Amino acid sequence: MTAPLHDTPADADPTADVAPAVDAGVKKVEGRSLKQIAWNRLKRDKVALAGGITVIVLVLVAVFAPLIVSLLGHPPNEFHQEELEDLTNLPKGAFGGMSWDFLFGVEPNKGRDIFSRIVYGARISLLVAFLAAVVAVVLGTFFGIIAGYFGGWVDALISRVMDVLLSFPQLLFVISLVSVLPDDLLGLTGSGVRIAVLILVIGFFGWPYVGRIVRGQTLSLREREYVEAARSLGGGQRHILFRELLPNLVAPITVYATLMIPTNILTEAALSFLGAGVRPPTASWGGMLRDALATYEHDPMFMVFPGLAIFVTVLAFNLFGDGLRDALDPKGTR
Amino acid sequence: MAGTPHKGVPATAGPRTVLAYLIRRLIAVVIMVLVVLLATFTVFFMLPKWAGQDIAVLFAGKSSGAEQLAGIRIKLGLDDPLLVQFWDFVKGIPMGRDYANGADVTHCPAPCFGYSFRTEAPVWETLKDALPVTAALAAGACVLWLVAGVATGVLSALKRGTIWDRSAMITALAGVSLPVFFTGMIAMGLFVHTLGWVHIEDTLTTEDPINVWFETLILPWIVLAFLNAAMYARLTRATMLEVLGEDYIRTARAKGLGEAVVIRRHALRSAMTPILTVFGLDLGVLMGGAVLTESTFNLPGLGLEAVKAISTKDLPVILGVTLCASLAIALANLVVDLLYAVIDPRVRLG
Numbered sequence: 001m002t003a004p005l006h007d008t009p010a011d012a013d014p015t016a017d018v019a020p021a022v023d024a025g026v027k028k029v030e031g032r033s034l035k036q037i038a039w040n041r042l043k044r045d046k047v048a049l050a051g052g053i054t055v056i057v058l059v060l061v062a063v064f065a066p067l068i069v070s071l072l073g074h075p076p077n078e079f080h081q082e083e084l085e086d087l088t089n090l091p092k093g094a095f096g097g098m099s100w101d102f103l104f105g106v107e108p109n110k111g112r113d114i115f116s117r118i119v120y121g122a123r124i125s126l127l128v129a130f131l132a133a134v135v136a137v138v139l140g141t142f143f144g145i146i147a148g149y150f151g152g153w154v155d156a157l158i159s160r161v162m163d164v165l166l167s168f169p170q171l172l173f174v175i176s177l178v179s180v181l182p183d184d185l186l187g188l189t190g191s192g193v194r195i196a197v198l199i200l201v202i203g204f205f206g207w208p209y210v211g212r213i214v215r216g217q218t219l220s221l222r223e224r225e226y227v228e229a230a231r232s233l234g235g236g237q238r239h240i241l242f243r244e245l246l247p248n249l250v251a252p253i254t255v256y257a258t259l260m261i262p263t264n265i266l267t268e269a270a271l272s273f274l275g276a277g278v279r280p281p282t283a284s285w286g287g288m289l290r291d292a293l294a295t296y297e298h299d300p301m302f303m304v305f306p307g308l309a310i311f312v313t314v315l316a317f318n319l320f321g322d323g324l325r326d327a328l329d330p331k332g333t334r
Numbered sequence: 335m336a337g338t339p340h341k342g343v344p345a346t347a348g349p350r351t352v353l354a355y356l357i358r359r360l361i362a363v364v365i366m367v368l369v370v371l372l373a374t375f376t377v378f379f380m381l382p383k384w385a386g387q388d389i390a391v392l393f394a395g396k397s398s399g400a401e402q403l404a405g406i407r408i409k410l411g412l413d414d415p416l417l418v419q420f421w422d423f424v425k426g427i428p429m430g431r432d433y434a435n436g437a438d439v440t441h442c443p444a445p446c447f448g449y450s451f452r453t454e455a456p457v458w459e460t461l462k463d464a465l466p467v468t469a470a471l472a473a474g475a476c477v478l479w480l481v482a483g484v485a486t487g488v489l490s491a492l493k494r495g496t497i498w499d500r501s502a503m504i505t506a507l508a509g510v511s512l513p514v515f516f517t518g519m520i521a522m523g524l525f526v527h528t529l530g531w532v533h534i535e536d537t538l539t540t541e542d543p544i545n546v547w548f549e550t551l552i553l554p555w556i557v558l559a560f561l562n563a564a565m566y567a568r569l570t571r572a573t574m575l576e577v578l579g580e581d582y583i584r585t586a587r588a589k590g591l592g593e594a595v596v597i598r599r600h601a602l603r604s605a606m607t608p609i610l611t612v613f614g615l616d617l618g619v620l621m622g623g624a625v626l627t628e629s630t631f632n633l634p635g636l637g638l639e640a641v642k643a644i645s646t647k648d649l650p651v652i653l654g655v656t657l658c659a660s661l662a663i664a665l666a667n668l669v670v671d672l673l674y675a676v677i678d679p680r681v682r683l684g
Contacts, residue, residue: 167663303520
């Protein structure tokens with residue numbers, strides 16, 4: 001969950017200078033004692049830890065998908081007609097054809113291994129959600145900090161843009177955008193284009209949420225004495241923005257980025273469900289649910305595993321994010 | 335807490351200031367909708383062009399001759415500059431519009447949103463039929479989620495730490511993490527196909543009796559509300575706990591007010607402000623939820639029309655639906671802002 005923050009200063013010029021300062025902040029915030037307090041709180045929070053561990057397991061599953069599938073499943077795009085009934089094309093056997101050979105059963109009509117497709121689907125889900133959060137955090141932090149610090153017409157302009165984006169009928173706009181985009185773009189082809197577009201679009205519509213929070217925090221932080229001190233010592237604007245203010249914004253940004261990932265996973269699944277996600281045959285959880293909707297009267301088992309996969313992943317991120325927020329809250333009341 | 339979005343000019347809000355405020359906000363709504371529309375328009379009519387696709391081909395099909403395509407291009411004004419095309423489209427909504435290619439003139443009466451590329455029916459007809467379905471879906475779900483969410487959240491906050499609080503919050507967390515199309519599919523499989531308790535109609539018109547609407551919409555309402563109710567229950571609980579710790583609540587209790595009055599008049603009222611703020615932000619999300627719910631339950635609303643139009647690249651329909659959606663969001667936002675003044679006495683409409 002720390003990677004977005006490493007990227008934050010990349011948006012500004014003094015990349016090399018800022019990186020260590022942010023790095024120190026990432027470990028869990030302002031000052032040593034609070035960092036330890038936060039870590040201790042998080043360690044005691046069993047629910048958040050369970051969420052965190054699940055997240056790590058999911059990331060490992062996504063990273064080692066080919067290995068896991070070669071051990072426990074069949075290639076994700078391989079058809080297994082022999083596992084289907086001849087007449088109905090429904091899986092043989094109870095529970096959608098679940099067996100030791102096909103752990104989660106097979107798809108109706110095509111007979112692809114659901115387990116393998118779930119495992120590969122985790123890659124798309126996590127990759128898109130994570131990188132979209134990075135895009136949103138980078139843009140949101142940059143514009144939020146500028147709006148909050150400079151105020152005046154800069155603030156007015158950025159705030160208006162954020163308002164417009166927040167009341168955009170996002171989902172409609174995104175599905176329509178994806179539908180008119182050509183298949184080859186910027187040297188990418190097939191699913192690569194869709195993945196890149198998903199990341200950029202979800203990130204782009206996500207930045208105002210980060211921007212609002214960063215702007216609000218910056219508004220109150222810029223009046224603090226240490227900013228005054230830095231200014232009177234002759235610190236330039238860039239120094240104040242990215243070395244004085246930014247490290248103090250790391251905590252709320254971390255929490256928000258963590259809580260943004262589950263939302264992004266749901267958005268990606270929704271887009272795939274509506275047919276605007278990655279192109280078939282690439283496996284994605286939302287796309288599997290789309291296929292399941294067409295057949296679920298006859299094979300209700302097909303929808304169970306993709307639905308559960310989304311649910312477990314989103315829940316794990318939510319639990320971990322909530323725990324992180326509680327641990328980092330200086331008041332510690334919530 | 336995000337705070338109120340107003341600059342809060344402290345003026346006594348007489349009827350005239352409220353009117354002035356309303357007019358200013360309505361102008362803002364129009365500008366906002368125009369911006370959204372221009373963005374959508376650019377994406378639809380310019381992106382394909384820049385990418386080397388021909389909209390006339392989208393309209394007439396690949397087999398049409400060059401002469402026919404040229405005629406379509408003139409008739410639809412596809413070779414005009416972006417802003418001219420955009421202006422023609424916007425002007426057509428209140429004034430009507432003539433599509434002309436020499437002697438071949440098609441008059442599109444106001445409100446003109448153009449004609450569908452696929453069915454060649456006026457887009458307005460499609461919108462007119464689909465709008466009530468989406469409006470009923472969204473409004474019913476809103477009421478259900480606000481009532482259920484706020485009630486659950488308040489009860490949880492008051493009975494903090496009890497088994498009720500725990501189970502309500504666990505359910506809420508599960509609700510937040512479930513995609514609406516998954517719960518929709520489960521609900522439909524269970525109540526429509528297995529138990530047969532409700533019957534969902536594929537078509538809904540304003541002529542249908544109210545009980546048909548109710549029976550068709552009851553599951554979508556619950557499914558769409560569940561996700562959001564969960565979110566609002568969590569939010570309400572958190573703000574209520576914060577508010578209940580404030581000094582003025584202690585004062586209210588100390589001066590001998592009954593607990594019910596303290597909760598209702600003092601605590602709940604100030605807890606409603608952040609809830610309203612979030613609600614205003616969620617209207618776009620609600621529209622997305624409605625699109626997904628309609629696709630899952632096959633309800634003939636704006637969302638389903640949009641998804642169908644997108645798969646067939648029916649640009650005028652997509653544009654019309656986006657316009658409706660953004661207008662609805664902007665107007666609902668205005669209503670939310672007016673409600674601030676009702677709930678929070680400190681807010682002045684300046």
